Amino acid sequence: MSQRIVLLHATPVAVEPVQDAFRRLWPEAEIVNLLDDGLTIDRDKSAELSPELSARFVRLGQYGAEMDTDGLLITCSAFGPAIDALERELPIPVLRPNEAMFSSALEKGTRIGMLATFAPAVVTMEAEFETFRARAGSDAVLETVIVPDAIAALRRGDAEKHNRLVGEYAPQLKHCDVIMLAHFSTSRARAAVEAAVDVPVLAAPDAAVLRMRALVNA
Numbered sequence: 719m720s721q722r723i724v725l726l727h728a729t730p731v732a733v734e735p736v737q738d739a740f741r742r743l744w745p746e747a748e749i750v751n752l753l754d755d756g757l758t759i760d761r762d763k764s765a766e767l768s769p770e771l772s773a774r775f776v777r778l779g780q781y782g783a784e785m786d787t788d789g790l791l792i793t794c795s796a797f798g799p800a801i802d803a804l805e806r807e808l809p810i811p812v813l814r815p816n817e818a819m820f821s822s823a824l825e826k827g828t829r830i831g832m833l834a835t836f837a838p839a840v841v842t843m844e845a846e847f848e849t850f851r852a853r854a855g856s857d858a859v860l861e862t863v864i865v866p867d868a869i870a871a872l873r874r875g876d877a878e879k880h881n882r883l884v885g886e887y888a889p890q891l892k893h894c895d896v897i898m899l900a901h902f903s904t905s906r907a908r909a910a911v912e913a914a915v916d917v918p919v920l921a922a923p924d925a926a927v928l929r930m931r932a933l934v935n936a
Contacts, residue, residue: 721789721934722748724782728757728775728794731872732902736793739923744931752782761796761838775800776807783808789934791815791926793902798842811933816843818925819898820850826918827895828858833884833911834900835869843900862900863890869903877906885910896920 723740727733730753740749757778760771775797782790783804789811792801798814805812823830830847834840840862847860865887872880884899884907891897892915899905905921912919 720746720748722750722785722787723789723791723930724750724752724785724787726779726782726790726792727751727753728797729755729903732793735902735905736923739927743924743927750785752778754778758794758796765838767797767799772797772800776803779804783810789813789930791930795843795901796836796839798846811930813926813930813933814846815902815926816846816922818929819920819922820847822920822925823896823898824851824854824856824858828856829894830858830860831891831894831897832860832862832900833865833887833891833897833904834862835865835884835904836901837864839901840864861891861894863887872903881907881910885914888914891915892917
C-alpha cells in the first residue's frame, strides 16, 4: 500500500512545484492537497504571526493528520510557530518546507544566500536557519535578498516575469557558496537563477520530497 502524504498549502502558487517533485522523485506516494489561501492573504497583513492565525493553521494541519496520513508536508514558510505546535501534537512526521534544503546548504559551505519573494516569511525562515546552523555546529552566515514584485506577478499567472525578476536579483548573491530559493513557489525560477550565477542553486520541493520519503520509510 502506498503511503499517504498530506500537503498543507497556504498559497496556490506552491502546489504545482511540489506536485512536480513528487511525480519525479516519489510517484508511488498518495498525495492529498489541503489549501487555504486565506492564510497567506491574512499573513501578509501583519509583520507578526498572530495567535489566531497560528491556531487556524494548526487546525488545518490537525484535519490533514486525521486522514489516515503517514506524513504531513508543509509547503509555506511563513508559519513557523504553528508548525512547531503541529510537531509537538502529531504522532506522524511533520516536515517544514525548508528543513531539508537548509541541511543541504550547510553541507556546501559557510556563505549561504537566499532569494525570497514573500517578505513576511523571511523572519521565520532566518530563525529556522539559525536553529539548523547551531544544531549542525556550523559557523555559516545567511544573507537574504528579497525580490520585490515577483510573487505578485506569479499570483497574476505571470510565471515568466516572476522567474525573470528572481534571476535578475540572483547576482547579488554570486559571492555565496550556495543559493537557496526560499519558497516552494520560487523553485520554478531555478533555471533563471542558474543561468545568472555560477554557484549551486537549491530548491526546496525536491529536497523536501526526498526527506519525507526517508522519514516515512524509516
